[in-house]
Amino acid sequence: MTTIPGALNQLALSSARRPRWAALSLAAGLTGWALNAVADIPPPPKFSQAEARSVKGEDLKSTVSVEKIKIGILQGDELGHSRFGWFCVNEQPMVVNEAFLNNYGALITSVTTQELKRLGYPLAGAGKSNAFDTDIAAAPDFRLGGIVKEAKFEICSLNGTAEGWIQFKIDWALYSERLQKVVYQASAEGLGQSKDKITDLGKRAMISSLSNFVAAPEFLQALKAGKPAEVSADGAASASASxxxxxxxxxxxxxxxxxxxxxxxxxxxxxxxxxxxxxxxxxxxxxxxxxxxxxxxxxxxxxxxxxxxxxxxxxxxxxxxxxxxxxxxxxxxxxxxxxxxxxxxxxxxxxxxxxxxxxxxxxxxxxxxxxxxxxxxxxxxxxxxxxxxxxxxxxxxxxxxxxxxxxxxxxxxxxxxxxxxxxxxxxxxxxxxxxxxxxxxxxxxxxx
Structure with missing residues:
Protein backbone atom coordinates (compact mmCIF):
# COMPACT_ATOMS: atom_id res chain seq x y z
CA MET A 1 0.00 0.00 0.00
CA THR A 2 1.29 3.47 -0.87
CA THR A 3 1.64 5.68 2.19
CA ILE A 4 0.10 9.13 2.17
CA PRO A 5 3.41 11.01 1.95
CA GLY A 6 4.60 8.51 -0.65
CA ALA A 7 1.55 9.35 -2.74
CA LEU A 8 1.99 13.11 -2.50
CA ASN A 9 4.40 13.53 -5.36
CA GLN A 10 2.61 10.91 -7.47
CA LEU A 11 -0.56 12.93 -7.12
CA ALA A 12 0.67 16.47 -7.46
CA LEU A 13 4.28 16.93 -8.52
CA SER A 14 4.90 18.15 -12.03
CA SER A 15 6.32 15.00 -13.67
CA ALA A 16 8.39 16.98 -16.18
CA ARG A 17 10.56 18.32 -13.37
CA ARG A 18 10.75 15.24 -11.13
CA PRO A 19 14.39 14.78 -9.82
CA ARG A 20 16.47 11.62 -10.27
CA TRP A 21 17.48 10.97 -6.68
CA ALA A 22 17.92 7.24 -7.30
CA ALA A 23 20.94 7.99 -9.50
CA LEU A 24 22.72 10.15 -6.92
CA SER A 25 25.31 8.75 -4.55
CA LEU A 26 25.66 9.96 -0.98
CA ALA A 27 28.84 11.78 -1.95
CA ALA A 28 27.11 13.55 -4.79
CA GLY A 29 24.32 14.50 -2.43
CA LEU A 30 26.77 15.97 0.03
CA THR A 31 28.46 17.91 -2.76
CA GLY A 32 25.12 19.30 -3.89
CA TRP A 33 24.34 20.35 -0.33
CA ALA A 34 27.70 22.05 0.05
CA LEU A 35 27.26 24.01 -3.15
CA ASN A 36 23.58 24.88 -2.86
CA ALA A 37 22.92 24.77 0.90
CA VAL A 38 19.96 23.09 2.54
CA ALA A 39 16.69 24.41 1.16
CA ASP A 40 14.56 26.27 3.69
CA ILE A 41 10.92 25.27 4.14
CA PRO A 42 8.84 28.38 4.83
CA PRO A 43 6.93 28.32 8.14
CA PRO A 44 3.24 27.41 8.13
CA PRO A 45 0.57 30.06 8.58
CA LYS A 46 -0.86 30.78 12.01
CA PHE A 47 -3.31 28.10 12.98
CA SER A 48 -5.72 27.22 15.79
CA GLN A 49 -6.39 23.55 16.56
CA ALA A 50 -9.43 22.26 18.45
CA GLU A 51 -9.34 18.81 19.98
CA ALA A 52 -12.13 16.42 18.99
CA ARG A 53 -13.07 14.45 22.07
CA SER A 54 -14.20 10.84 22.08
CA VAL A 55 -17.94 10.16 22.32
CA LYS A 56 -17.50 6.59 23.53
CA GLY A 57 -19.80 5.94 26.45
CA GLU A 58 -22.24 8.72 25.55
CA ASP A 59 -24.81 6.24 24.18
CA LEU A 60 -25.03 8.07 20.88
CA LYS A 61 -27.69 6.31 18.78
CA SER A 62 -27.62 8.20 15.48
CA THR A 63 -25.41 6.59 12.85
CA VAL A 64 -23.19 8.41 10.36
CA SER A 65 -21.87 7.47 6.93
CA VAL A 66 -19.06 9.36 5.20
CA GLU A 67 -19.75 10.32 1.60
CA LYS A 68 -16.82 10.60 -0.81
CA ILE A 69 -15.05 13.90 -0.18
CA LYS A 70 -15.09 16.15 -3.26
CA ILE A 71 -12.22 18.22 -4.60
CA GLY A 72 -13.18 21.84 -5.18
CA ILE A 73 -9.89 23.07 -6.64
CA LEU A 74 -9.01 22.98 -10.33
CA GLN A 75 -6.46 21.07 -12.34
CA GLY A 76 -3.38 23.23 -12.82
CA ASP A 77 -3.83 25.16 -9.56
CA GLU A 78 -0.62 25.61 -7.58
CA LEU A 79 -0.34 23.60 -4.36
CA GLY A 80 3.09 24.68 -3.13
CA HIS A 81 6.53 23.08 -3.34
CA SER A 82 8.24 19.77 -2.82
CA ARG A 83 11.89 19.11 -2.00
CA PHE A 84 13.82 15.88 -1.93
CA GLY A 85 16.44 13.94 -0.01
CA TRP A 86 18.06 14.27 3.37
CA PHE A 87 18.98 17.89 2.70
CA CYS A 88 15.74 19.02 1.07
CA VAL A 89 17.27 20.36 -2.14
CA ASN A 90 15.95 20.62 -5.70
CA GLU A 91 12.75 22.49 -4.93
CA GLN A 92 9.95 21.65 -7.38
CA PRO A 93 6.47 23.17 -7.86
CA MET A 94 3.44 21.07 -7.01
CA VAL A 95 0.25 21.52 -9.00
CA VAL A 96 -3.15 19.85 -9.06
CA ASN A 97 -3.16 17.11 -11.67
CA GLU A 98 -5.67 14.50 -12.80
CA ALA A 99 -4.41 11.91 -10.32
CA PHE A 100 -4.93 14.35 -7.45
CA LEU A 101 -8.50 15.06 -8.55
CA ASN A 102 -9.32 11.38 -9.04
CA ASN A 103 -7.71 9.93 -5.92
CA TYR A 104 -7.37 12.46 -3.13
CA GLY A 105 -11.08 12.60 -2.30
CA ALA A 106 -11.17 8.85 -1.64
CA LEU A 107 -8.04 9.16 0.49
CA ILE A 108 -9.59 11.82 2.73
CA THR A 109 -12.86 9.84 2.89
CA SER A 110 -11.03 6.77 4.20
CA VAL A 111 -9.10 8.77 6.80
CA THR A 112 -12.29 10.53 7.93
CA THR A 113 -14.14 7.24 8.38
CA GLN A 114 -11.34 5.72 10.45
CA GLU A 115 -11.04 8.81 12.65
CA LEU A 116 -14.79 8.91 13.37
CA LYS A 117 -14.60 5.24 14.30
CA ARG A 118 -11.67 5.92 16.64
CA LEU A 119 -13.64 8.71 18.33
CA GLY A 120 -16.56 6.37 18.95
CA TYR A 121 -19.14 7.72 16.49
CA PRO A 122 -21.59 4.97 15.41
CA LEU A 123 -20.97 4.27 11.72
CA ALA A 124 -23.77 3.14 9.42
CA GLY A 125 -23.64 -0.48 8.37
CA ALA A 126 -22.66 -1.87 11.75
CA GLY A 127 -26.17 -3.29 12.21
CA LYS A 128 -26.05 -5.55 9.16
CA SER A 129 -26.33 -9.17 10.24
CA ASN A 130 -24.71 -10.60 7.10
CA ALA A 131 -23.22 -9.56 3.79
CA PHE A 132 -26.46 -10.11 1.89
CA ASP A 133 -28.88 -8.12 4.04
CA THR A 134 -30.57 -4.91 2.99
CA ASP A 135 -31.22 -3.85 6.56
CA ILE A 136 -33.02 -0.55 7.09
CA ALA A 137 -31.41 -0.28 10.52
CA ALA A 138 -28.01 -0.32 8.82
CA ALA A 139 -28.82 2.74 6.69
CA PRO A 140 -27.39 6.02 8.00
CA ASP A 141 -29.25 8.61 10.05
CA PHE A 142 -26.75 11.24 8.91
CA ARG A 143 -24.35 11.64 5.99
CA LEU A 144 -21.11 13.55 6.40
CA GLY A 145 -19.66 15.18 3.30
CA GLY A 146 -16.98 17.69 2.46
CA ILE A 147 -15.40 19.73 -0.32
CA VAL A 148 -11.67 20.52 -0.33
CA LYS A 149 -11.56 24.24 -1.08
CA GLU A 150 -7.87 24.91 -0.50
CA ALA A 151 -4.69 22.83 -0.21
CA LYS A 152 -1.12 23.94 0.45
CA PHE A 153 2.03 21.75 0.49
CA GLU A 154 5.50 22.79 1.63
CA ILE A 155 7.27 19.48 2.14
CA CYS A 156 10.52 17.59 1.85
CA SER A 157 10.18 13.93 0.88
CA LEU A 158 12.38 10.86 1.18
CA ASN A 159 11.43 7.18 0.68
CA GLY A 160 7.75 7.52 1.56
CA THR A 161 8.28 10.00 4.40
CA ALA A 162 7.92 13.78 4.51
CA GLU A 163 8.71 16.72 6.72
CA GLY A 164 7.40 20.28 6.53
CA TRP A 165 3.71 21.07 6.52
CA ILE A 166 0.44 20.44 4.67
CA GLN A 167 -2.68 22.56 5.08
CA PHE A 168 -6.26 21.85 4.01
CA LYS A 169 -9.39 23.94 4.10
CA ILE A 170 -12.48 21.73 3.85
CA ASP A 171 -16.13 22.79 3.76
CA TRP A 172 -17.85 20.09 5.87
CA ALA A 173 -21.61 19.43 5.98
CA LEU A 174 -23.79 17.11 8.06
CA TYR A 175 -26.95 15.95 6.26
CA SER A 176 -29.98 14.54 8.13
CA GLU A 177 -31.78 11.70 6.37
CA ARG A 178 -34.90 12.24 8.47
CA LEU A 179 -35.12 15.96 7.75
CA GLN A 180 -33.67 15.64 4.24
CA LYS A 181 -31.51 18.72 4.71
CA VAL A 182 -28.12 19.90 5.94
CA VAL A 183 -28.35 20.50 9.69
CA TYR A 184 -24.82 21.75 10.35
CA GLN A 185 -22.05 22.99 8.09
CA ALA A 186 -18.78 24.85 8.61
CA SER A 187 -15.46 25.47 6.93
CA ALA A 188 -12.53 24.00 8.90
CA GLU A 189 -8.82 24.35 8.32
CA GLY A 190 -6.40 21.57 9.09
CA LEU A 191 -2.62 21.56 9.47
CA GLY A 192 -0.16 18.70 9.60
CA GLN A 193 3.44 19.64 10.36
CA SER A 194 6.67 17.97 11.45
CA LYS A 195 10.38 18.86 11.59
CA ASP A 196 11.19 15.17 11.16
CA LYS A 197 10.38 12.99 8.17
CA ILE A 198 7.28 10.96 9.04
CA THR A 199 4.89 8.68 7.16
CA ASP A 200 1.58 10.34 8.03
CA LEU A 201 2.03 14.06 7.41
CA GLY A 202 -0.91 14.26 5.00
CA LYS A 203 -3.11 12.18 7.28
CA ARG A 204 -2.43 14.55 10.16
CA ALA A 205 -3.64 17.50 8.08
CA MET A 206 -6.85 15.68 7.14
CA ILE A 207 -7.59 14.69 10.74
CA SER A 208 -6.79 18.22 11.88
CA SER A 209 -9.52 19.69 9.65
CA LEU A 210 -12.03 17.04 10.69
CA SER A 211 -11.23 17.63 14.39
CA ASN A 212 -11.88 21.35 14.06
CA PHE A 213 -15.27 20.54 12.52
CA VAL A 214 -16.52 17.84 14.92
CA ALA A 215 -15.17 19.68 17.99
CA ALA A 216 -17.82 22.37 17.50
CA PRO A 217 -20.71 21.83 19.98
CA GLU A 218 -23.22 22.25 17.15
CA PHE A 219 -22.00 19.04 15.50
CA LEU A 220 -22.72 16.77 18.45
CA GLN A 221 -25.95 18.64 19.22
CA ALA A 222 -27.19 17.96 15.69
CA LEU A 223 -26.44 14.24 16.03
CA LYS A 224 -28.19 14.00 19.39
CA ALA A 225 -31.21 15.96 18.16
CA GLY A 226 -31.67 13.66 15.16
CA LYS A 227 -33.30 10.69 16.84
CA PRO A 228 -32.93 7.43 14.90
CA ALA A 229 -35.95 6.40 12.89
CA GLU A 230 -38.42 3.98 14.37
CA VAL A 231 -38.49 1.44 11.57
CA SER A 232 -41.96 0.02 12.09
CA ALA A 233 -45.44 0.24 10.64
CA ASP A 234 -48.47 -0.27 12.89
CA GLY A 235 -46.53 -2.64 15.09
CA ALA A 236 -44.73 -4.45 12.28
CA ALA A 237 -41.57 -5.55 14.06
CA SER A 238 -39.53 -6.67 11.08
CA ALA A 239 -37.76 -4.13 8.90
CA SER A 240 -37.65 -6.51 5.94
CA ALA A 241 -39.69 -9.55 4.96
CA SER A 242 -37.60 -12.63 4.40
Missing part, protein backbone atom coordinates in the same frame (compact mmCIF):
# COMPACT_ATOMS: atom_id res chain seq x y z
CA UNK A 243 -37.87 -14.78 1.30
CA UNK A 244 -38.88 -17.72 3.47
CA UNK A 245 -41.86 -15.91 4.97
CA UNK A 246 -42.85 -14.77 1.49
CA UNK A 247 -43.00 -18.35 0.29
CA UNK A 248 -45.20 -19.35 3.21
CA UNK A 249 -47.69 -16.59 2.45
CA UNK A 250 -48.30 -13.30 4.20
CA UNK A 251 -51.55 -14.37 5.84
CA UNK A 252 -49.68 -16.60 8.31
CA UNK A 253 -47.23 -13.91 9.38
CA UNK A 254 -47.57 -12.08 12.70
CA UNK A 255 -46.13 -9.01 10.92
CA UNK A 256 -48.99 -8.79 8.43
CA UNK A 257 -49.93 -5.16 7.76
CA UNK A 258 -53.41 -4.50 6.38
CA UNK A 259 -53.98 -1.36 4.29
CA UNK A 260 -57.01 0.17 2.67
CA UNK A 261 -56.46 0.48 -1.08
CA UNK A 262 -57.97 2.91 -3.54
CA UNK A 263 -61.36 2.59 -5.23
CA UNK A 264 -61.63 1.63 -8.90
CA UNK A 265 -62.99 4.53 -10.95
CA UNK A 266 -65.22 3.63 -13.91
CA UNK A 267 -64.09 4.47 -17.41
CA UNK A 268 -60.68 2.78 -17.55
CA UNK A 269 -57.04 3.89 -17.53
CA UNK A 270 -57.21 6.35 -20.42
CA UNK A 271 -60.25 8.22 -19.12
CA UNK A 272 -58.87 8.42 -15.57
CA UNK A 273 -55.21 8.98 -16.39
CA UNK A 274 -55.11 12.35 -14.61
CA UNK A 275 -56.11 10.82 -11.28
CA UNK A 276 -53.92 7.75 -11.85
CA UNK A 277 -50.84 9.83 -12.63
CA UNK A 278 -51.46 11.96 -9.51
CA UNK A 279 -50.95 8.87 -7.34
CA UNK A 280 -47.50 8.25 -8.86
CA UNK A 281 -44.53 10.15 -7.40
CA UNK A 282 -40.85 10.76 -8.07
CA UNK A 283 -38.46 9.52 -5.38
CA UNK A 284 -35.07 11.17 -4.86
CA UNK A 285 -32.19 9.65 -2.87
CA UNK A 286 -28.48 10.50 -2.56
CA UNK A 287 -27.74 7.84 -5.19
CA UNK A 288 -30.36 8.80 -7.80
CA UNK A 289 -34.07 8.89 -8.50
CA UNK A 290 -36.94 6.54 -9.25
CA UNK A 291 -40.71 6.24 -9.04
CA UNK A 292 -43.30 5.03 -6.55
CA UNK A 293 -47.06 5.00 -6.11
CA UNK A 294 -49.60 5.34 -3.32
CA UNK A 295 -51.67 2.34 -2.27
CA UNK A 296 -53.31 3.88 0.82
CA UNK A 297 -54.52 7.36 1.82
CA UNK A 298 -52.49 7.13 5.04
CA UNK A 299 -49.37 7.65 2.94
CA UNK A 300 -48.17 4.13 2.11
CA UNK A 301 -46.11 3.83 -1.08
CA UNK A 302 -44.63 0.95 -3.07
CA UNK A 303 -41.36 1.09 -5.03
CA UNK A 304 -38.22 -0.98 -5.72
CA UNK A 305 -35.49 -1.78 -3.22
CA UNK A 306 -32.85 -0.64 -5.71
CA UNK A 307 -34.48 2.81 -5.78
CA UNK A 308 -34.20 3.39 -2.01
CA UNK A 309 -31.38 1.03 -1.03
CA UNK A 310 -29.10 2.50 1.61
CA UNK A 311 -31.60 5.15 2.79
CA UNK A 312 -33.95 5.41 5.76
CA UNK A 313 -35.72 8.43 4.31
CA UNK A 314 -36.23 9.65 0.74
CA UNK A 315 -37.60 12.80 -0.87
CA UNK A 316 -41.01 12.49 -2.51
CA UNK A 317 -42.03 14.85 -5.29
CA UNK A 318 -45.75 14.92 -6.07
CA UNK A 319 -47.19 15.60 -9.51
CA UNK A 320 -48.43 19.02 -8.36
CA UNK A 321 -44.91 19.98 -7.24
CA UNK A 322 -45.44 19.41 -3.50
CA UNK A 323 -42.55 17.72 -1.68
CA UNK A 324 -42.74 15.28 1.22
CA UNK A 325 -40.36 12.99 3.06
CA UNK A 326 -41.03 9.25 3.12
CA UNK A 327 -39.68 6.76 5.63
CA UNK A 328 -38.57 3.34 4.41
CA UNK A 329 -40.57 0.79 6.40
CA UNK A 330 -40.07 -2.62 4.80
CA UNK A 331 -37.77 -4.17 2.23
CA UNK A 332 -37.50 -7.48 0.41
CA UNK A 333 -34.31 -7.45 -1.62
CA UNK A 334 -34.91 -10.76 -3.38
CA UNK A 335 -38.22 -9.50 -4.77
CA UNK A 336 -36.86 -5.94 -5.16
CA UNK A 337 -39.88 -4.32 -3.50
CA UNK A 338 -40.09 -1.76 -0.70
CA UNK A 339 -42.82 -0.14 1.40
CA UNK A 340 -42.52 3.56 2.27
CA UNK A 341 -44.72 5.97 4.22
CA UNK A 342 -45.34 9.71 4.04
CA UNK A 343 -47.92 11.75 5.95
CA UNK A 344 -51.50 11.11 4.85
CA UNK A 345 -52.36 12.40 1.38
CA UNK A 346 -55.50 13.95 -0.12
CA UNK A 347 -55.63 11.88 -3.28
CA UNK A 348 -57.07 8.58 -4.40
CA UNK A 349 -54.51 5.76 -4.11
CA UNK A 350 -54.26 3.20 -6.89
CA UNK A 351 -56.47 0.14 -6.95
CA UNK A 352 -54.66 -3.22 -6.99
CA UNK A 353 -55.74 -6.13 -9.20
CA UNK A 354 -56.10 -9.45 -7.40
CA UNK A 355 -56.15 -11.72 -10.47
CA UNK A 356 -53.71 -12.43 -13.29
CA UNK A 357 -53.86 -10.65 -16.65
CA UNK A 358 -53.96 -12.48 -19.97
CA UNK A 359 -51.02 -12.18 -22.34
CA UNK A 360 -51.82 -9.77 -25.19
CA UNK A 361 -53.96 -7.39 -23.15
CA UNK A 362 -53.23 -3.67 -23.08
CA UNK A 363 -51.13 -2.31 -20.23
CA UNK A 364 -49.98 1.19 -19.19
CA UNK A 365 -46.78 2.13 -17.35
CA UNK A 366 -46.45 5.36 -15.35
CA UNK A 367 -43.15 6.69 -14.04
CA UNK A 368 -40.56 9.45 -14.11
CA UNK A 369 -38.00 8.60 -16.83
CA UNK A 370 -34.58 10.14 -16.14
CA UNK A 371 -36.03 11.64 -12.96
CA UNK A 372 -37.26 14.73 -14.83
CA UNK A 373 -40.00 13.50 -17.19
CA UNK A 374 -42.37 13.11 -14.26
CA UNK A 375 -45.59 11.10 -14.46
CA UNK A 376 -45.04 9.92 -18.02
CA UNK A 377 -47.57 7.33 -19.24
CA UNK A 378 -46.70 4.77 -21.92
CA UNK A 379 -48.80 2.04 -23.55
CA UNK A 380 -48.00 -1.53 -24.53
CA UNK A 381 -49.22 -5.09 -24.26
CA UNK A 382 -48.49 -7.85 -21.78
CA UNK A 383 -45.93 -9.89 -23.70
CA UNK A 384 -45.40 -12.78 -21.28
CA UNK A 385 -45.94 -14.07 -17.77
CA UNK A 386 -42.79 -16.03 -17.06
CA UNK A 387 -40.29 -17.22 -14.46
CA UNK A 388 -36.76 -15.85 -14.41
CA UNK A 389 -34.15 -17.13 -11.94
CA UNK A 390 -36.87 -18.67 -9.82
CA UNK A 391 -39.02 -15.52 -9.67
CA UNK A 392 -42.25 -14.76 -11.48
CA UNK A 393 -42.10 -11.63 -13.64
CA UNK A 394 -44.29 -9.98 -16.24
CA UNK A 395 -42.84 -8.88 -19.58
CA UNK A 396 -44.16 -5.98 -21.63
CA UNK A 397 -43.13 -3.62 -24.41
CA UNK A 398 -44.55 -0.64 -22.49
CA UNK A 399 -41.64 1.82 -22.63
CA UNK A 400 -39.69 2.40 -19.42
CA UNK A 401 -36.20 3.74 -18.76
CA UNK A 402 -33.98 5.00 -15.94
CA UNK A 403 -36.16 6.68 -13.34
CA UNK A 404 -39.25 4.62 -14.20
CA UNK A 405 -38.27 1.89 -11.72
CA UNK A 406 -40.78 1.54 -8.91
CA UNK A 407 -43.72 2.92 -10.89
CA UNK A 408 -46.96 0.99 -11.55
CA UNK A 409 -47.98 -1.13 -14.53
CA UNK A 410 -51.76 -0.85 -14.98
CA UNK A 411 -54.36 -2.87 -16.84
CA UNK A 412 -56.90 -1.28 -19.16
CA UNK A 413 -59.22 -0.63 -16.19
CA UNK A 414 -56.55 1.31 -14.31
CA UNK A 415 -55.73 -1.38 -11.74
CA UNK A 416 -52.12 -2.06 -10.71
CA UNK A 417 -50.92 -5.42 -11.98
CA UNK A 418 -47.18 -4.99 -11.39
CA UNK A 419 -44.29 -2.75 -10.32
CA UNK A 420 -41.73 -1.62 -12.88
CA UNK A 421 -38.32 -3.20 -12.30
CA UNK A 422 -36.32 -2.53 -15.48
CA UNK A 423 -35.42 -3.74 -18.94
CA UNK A 424 -32.82 -5.90 -20.66
CA UNK A 425 -31.95 -3.19 -23.18
CA UNK A 426 -33.42 0.31 -23.23
CA UNK A 427 -35.65 0.87 -26.21
CA UNK A 428 -35.86 -2.84 -27.19
CA UNK A 429 -39.20 -3.56 -25.52
CA UNK A 430 -37.85 -6.25 -23.16
CA UNK A 431 -39.07 -4.69 -19.94
CA UNK A 432 -39.85 -6.60 -16.77
CA UNK A 433 -42.29 -5.97 -13.95
CA UNK A 434 -42.91 -7.50 -10.52
CA UNK A 435 -46.48 -8.89 -10.18
CA UNK A 436 -48.32 -6.86 -7.56
CA UNK A 437 -49.56 -9.87 -5.60
CA UNK A 438 -46.00 -11.22 -5.42
CA UNK A 439 -44.89 -7.84 -4.11
CA UNK A 440 -47.57 -7.80 -1.40
CA UNK A 441 -46.65 -11.30 -0.23
CA UNK A 442 -42.96 -10.40 -0.13
CA UNK A 443 -43.68 -7.42 2.11
CA UNK A 444 -46.31 -9.19 4.22
CA UNK A 445 -49.02 -6.75 3.16
CA UNK A 446 -52.73 -7.15 2.74
CA UNK A 447 -54.60 -4.46 0.81
CA UNK A 448 -58.39 -4.36 0.91
Missing amino acids: AASSAQGAAASPNLLTLKGGALAPGGALKNQTALRAAVVTLETPSGSGSGFYIDREGYLLTNVHVVKGAKFVKVKMQNGDKLVAQVLKLNERSDVALLKTPAVELEPLNLRATALDVGEDVFAIGSPLGVLTNSMTRGVLSADRSLQGRRVLQSDAAVTFGSSGGPLLDAEGRVIAITQGGVDAGKGFNFFIPIQEALRSLELSVK
